[in-house]
Amino acid sequence: MVGELSAWCGKWLGSPPAQTLFERAHLSTVVGLRLADGREVVVKARPFEHRLAGCLEVQRRMHRAGFPCPKPLAGPEPLDGQGPLRGQVVTAEALVPGGTVLPPRPDAPELFAAALARSATAAPSAADVPSLAPAPPWNG
Secondary structure: OHHHHHHHHHHHHOOOEEEEEEEEEOOOEEEEEEEOOOOEEEEEEEOOOOHHHHHHHHHHHHHHOOOOOOOEEEEEEEOOOOOOOOOOEEEEEEOOOOOOOOOOOOOHHHHHHHHHHHHHHHOOOHHHOOOOOOOOHHHO
């Protein structure tokens, strides 16, 4: 699948992939790449949905507001070609290395609540971004 993404990365990120760091697929295909220019990015391919533009704009604004989320770099843009990802749209964001899952601990609820409050403060108003509708089926 990285071969399919090579031209997309060259066009939208200005550099082709040099190394695959990881690859996963479930609801979307997610590939971690080191580009030829040294940047490490995460590229996501999925079927087109109108809400993707709104989702990416929310992420962009939250990153600008200082919320610790990956910086969006490109997309959503269609993927050309003939492979298994044909017809999907692709987005790219900066790879944020590291991190750990919060282990069970007594103050975990307070830590999660603080993170939720911080995300709510950083998030733009729904009226200020493209539509996020319809909600994905797994969010029902």
